[in-house]
Amino acid sequence: MRDTCSTPPFPFVALPLKSHWPALNLGLVTSAVVWMAAPGMALAQAPSSAAPSTDLGQVEIRGTRNTDTEARQQSTASKIVIGREEIEKQGDASLGEVLKRLPGITVQGAPGRGGAIRMRGLGSGYTQILLDGERMPPGFSVDSLTPEQVERIEILRAPTAETGARAIAGTINIVLREGQKATPDDLKITRSQENGQGSSMVNWVHNLNTAPLSGTFTLSAMDNQRADQSLTEIDSDYRDDQVRTTESSGRRQGVHANARLQWKGEQGKTLTLTPFLIYSEFAAHGRINAQRLSSNAITDTALTDNESRYAAARLNGQWGQRLSADDRLEVRFGLGQAKYDQHLMQTAVASTGLLFNALDEQRFTDRSTSLNAKWTRVLDSGHQLVSGLEHEGVRRVEEASAGAGDESGNLKARTARWAAYTQDEFKINPNWSAYAGIRYETILTEGQVMEELKRNKSQVWTPLLHALWKPDPAKRDQVRMSLTRSYKTPTLYNLVAPLRYSRDFPSSGNNVPTQPDRVGNPDLRAELATGIDLGFERYLEGGGVLSANVFRRNIQDLIRYQTRLQTVAWSTQQRWVSTPLNVGDAVTQGVELEAKFRLNQAWAEAWPVDIRSNISFFRSKVLDIPGPNNRLDQQPNMTANLGGDYRLRSLPLTLGGNLNWNPDYDTRRSQEQWSYQGVKRVLDVYGQWRFSSVTALRLTVSNLVPRDYETATTFLTGAQHETAKTTDRNWRNIQLRLEMKI
Numbered sequence: 001m002r003d004t005c006s007t008p009p010f011p012f013v014a015l016p017l018k019s020h021w022p023a024l025n026l027g028l029v030t031s032a033v034v035w036m037a038a039p040g041m042a043l044a045q046a047p048s049s050a051a052p053s054t055d056l057g058q059v060e061i062r063g064t065r066n067t068d069t070e071a072r073q074q075s076t077a078s079k080i081v082i083g084r085e086e087i088e089k090q091g092d093a094s095l096g097e098v099l100k101r102l103p104g105i106t107v108q109g110a111p112g113r114g115g116a117i118r119m120r121g122l123g124s125g126y127t128q129i130l131l132d133g134e135r136m137p138p139g140f141s142v143d144s145l146t147p148e149q150v151e152r153i154e155i156l157r158a159p160t161a162e163t164g165a166r167a168i169a170g171t172i173n174i175v176l177r178e179g180q181k182a183t184p185d186d187l188k189i190t191r192s193q194e195n196g197q198g199s200s201m202v203n204w205v206h207n208l209n210t211a212p213l214s215g216t217f218t219l220s221a222m223d224n225q226r227a228d229q230s231l232t233e234i235d236s237d238y239r240d241d242q243v244r245t246t247e248s249s250g251r252r253q254g255v256h257a258n259a260r261l262q263w264k265g266e267q268g269k270t271l272t273l274t275p276f277l278i279y280s281e282f283a284a285h286g287r288i289n290a291q292r293l294s295s296n297a298i299t300d301t302a303l304t305d306n307e308s309r310y311a312a313a314r315l316n317g318q319w320g321q322r323l324s325a326d327d328r329l330e331v332r333f334g335l336g337q338a339k340y341d342q343h344l345m346q347t348a349v350a351s352t353g354l355l356f357n358a359l360d361e362q363r364f365t366d367r368s369t370s371l372n373a374k375w376t377r378v379l380d381s382g383h384q385l386v387s388g389l390e391h392e393g394v395r396r397v398e399e400a401s402a403g404a405g406d407e408s409g410n411l412k413a414r415t416a417r418w419a420a421y422t423q424d425e426f427k428i429n430p431n432w433s434a435y436a437g438i439r440y441e442t443i444l445t446e447g448q449v450m451e452e453l454k455r456n457k458s459q460v461w462t463p464l465l466h467a468l469w470k471p472d473p474a475k476r477d478q479v480r481m482s483l484t485r486s487y488k489t490p491t492l493y494n495l496v497a498p499l500r501y502s503r504d505f506p507s508s509g510n511n512v513p514t515q516p517d518r519v520g521n522p523d524l525r526a527e528l529a530t531g532i533d534l535g536f537e538r539y540l541e542g543g544g545v546l547s548a549n550v551f552r553r554n555i556q557d558l559i560r561y562q563t564r565l566q567t568v569a570w571s572t573q574q575r576w577v578s579t580p581l582n583v584g585d586a587v588t589q590g591v592e593l594e595a596k597f598r599l600n601q602a603w604a605e606a607w608p609v610d611i612r613s614n615i616s617f618f619r620s621k622v623l624d625i626p627g628p629n630n631r632l633d634q635q636p637n638m639t640a641n642l643g644g645d646y647r648l649r650s651l652p653l654t655l656g657g658n659l660n661w662n663p664d665y666d667t668r669r670s671q672e673q674w675s676y677q678g679v680k681r682v683l684d685v686y687g688q689w690r691f692s693s694v695t696a697l698r699l700t701v702s703n704l705v706p707r708d709y710e711t712a713t714t715f716l717t718g719a720q721h722e723t724a725k726t727t728d729r730n731w732r733n734i735q736l737r738l739e740m741k742i
Helices: 026-045 052-074 084-089 095-099 492-496
Strands: 079-082 105-107 117-119 127-131 150-156 170-176 186-194 197-208 213-236 241-264 270-293 298-322 327-348 358-378 384-400 411-427 432-449 452-469 477-488 527-539 545-566 575-598 610-622 638-647 653-662 665-668 673-677 680-690 695-702 709-716 721-728 733-741
Touching (some): 052 079, 052 527, 095 150, 117 127, 241 298, 411 492, 432 492, 477 545
Antiparallel strands (some): 105 117, 150 170, 186 733, 213 241, 213 721, 270 298, 298 327, 384 411, 432 452, 452 477, 527 545, 545 575, 575 610, 665 673, 680 695, 695 733, 709 721
């Protein structure tokens, strides 16, 4: 099951904070910095008599790159900015495919199937994802965005007072498209093929060129068809072994629309409105084949029908006004609603007891509001003070049947968040600039489950310090340092989830540890993390950047689901029950390396290929769980990307590709529980033929060499052992896109 060749050994960096880990390996950091700086050193030594054609090429690329690079270079807090050029370069169908190639970011799930977005390999809730600086609406998925809807992506490796401290791993801020005057409309028509099933997509971006109103309007329509196949093998020493195969064919149709409208008035007054609409429908039909592997073998089949509908509407706005030459006030507001309705029916063909008739339904409505105010003052001494107040409220009403999923139930719940912050960003001298901030945040969660009111309230103070040092202000090298406090709050379902029976084991009897009942825990405490970041950056003259970053987070009150055999009120027999608990402390640390440059910047005789590469190494330990592999949930040992783009001189053709690699790994979740995540190697390639300055044809092949994706869970005690291994199929996706400016 394991791919023993996919996890190469590597030296490990540890920062000198209080823990059971070794001290910082200065040799590794020095080696990493030298390795990252090598192309830059070669560039400095390259002869000045480079061919004029090469110089012209560098100037052409630098125009767009430097906009993003300058934003990164000038930020006191560590920030990576990904602009339109890089977002649209690969021709991705979803934003998740763009994110998986960025430094330190991983995407859960099988290749091409989407999944949770994570920074530094840390699980759900550790990465803060913002949409135009606001927290994502409830039930909203990043994968529902298309790259055409996004202007830029900002990655903050350490939290700031203004963006929020619910970001132990970091923050990803997705900025929607901004209008540009005198820019023609973009129209993209896409047709793709995967495993014999076709999909279509149309994207249109319209820029408003009127004054004083400007902005952009983006519309995406899709009709996607996709097959899913999986094989699950259950190996148990206390019940019959089983094999289950699941296959389905699904179709998703949807329309996404968003706009950014900006009005500019006199004396610095601005009003920006960003409406956002999503509607999608999904339908899938499939079958499950189950076989009991025993001397008296039994086979059964069930047919499945799955239908769902999701609709969301949101309006964000921002009013800005200059109060004086040094003072500016901004007020932001947001309101939205999302509705979801799912209906899943399973019909057993026989009555063998392997598969059952089931009807699972889930319906919820989320309503959210937000109101924020920010005051900025610029002082003569070079200080820029920013202070703000924030309020956010979410209400959910949900109805769900017993088998609808772990994150569901019959409940009425609300979450209210208040925050206040102040920060000061200032320049000490030409070599040093600094940032100091503090943020207070309180979150109240209340839920009514089966007429029982559950309540949880958390309050957190988070001081934050960042510094930027330029050894020589006239050069392009700089060092970043951050000392921060951040936190992760329990989710709504962690706190107030109603009782969820094990689907295949009714409450009249007992169940098994790999299929436990689940309940919430309103007494959970927020996880707190003390973090340190240290980074080196070199910005190249012709565009591009080399960077090395080390980090560490000491986490208190880690939340993790634990499965235990308990005496319960809902059954006459003891049941295996999974409950979220604060299990103790943990630590995570790692090193992140990135190199973006043009190959002939380092080697004058090389082709002018744009290189995009990054590699990150991670290690973590849950202190109260015995090893080995007592890592944080679903954190790989490493993740790596290597990509390149080359524009032919003799033809209007651009070629490129990217290899994304995540090794396999085991996680020990408790004394008895283990999980396994298989290796992922995804190769994407593309070619773009430009007919004219306004028309191009792009061919993209995603997942060029498909590889089955394996996951497994194991429960092991002195008396019982069971392992469930699942293999998910995935296929090559071929996409043809016509790109026009009209």
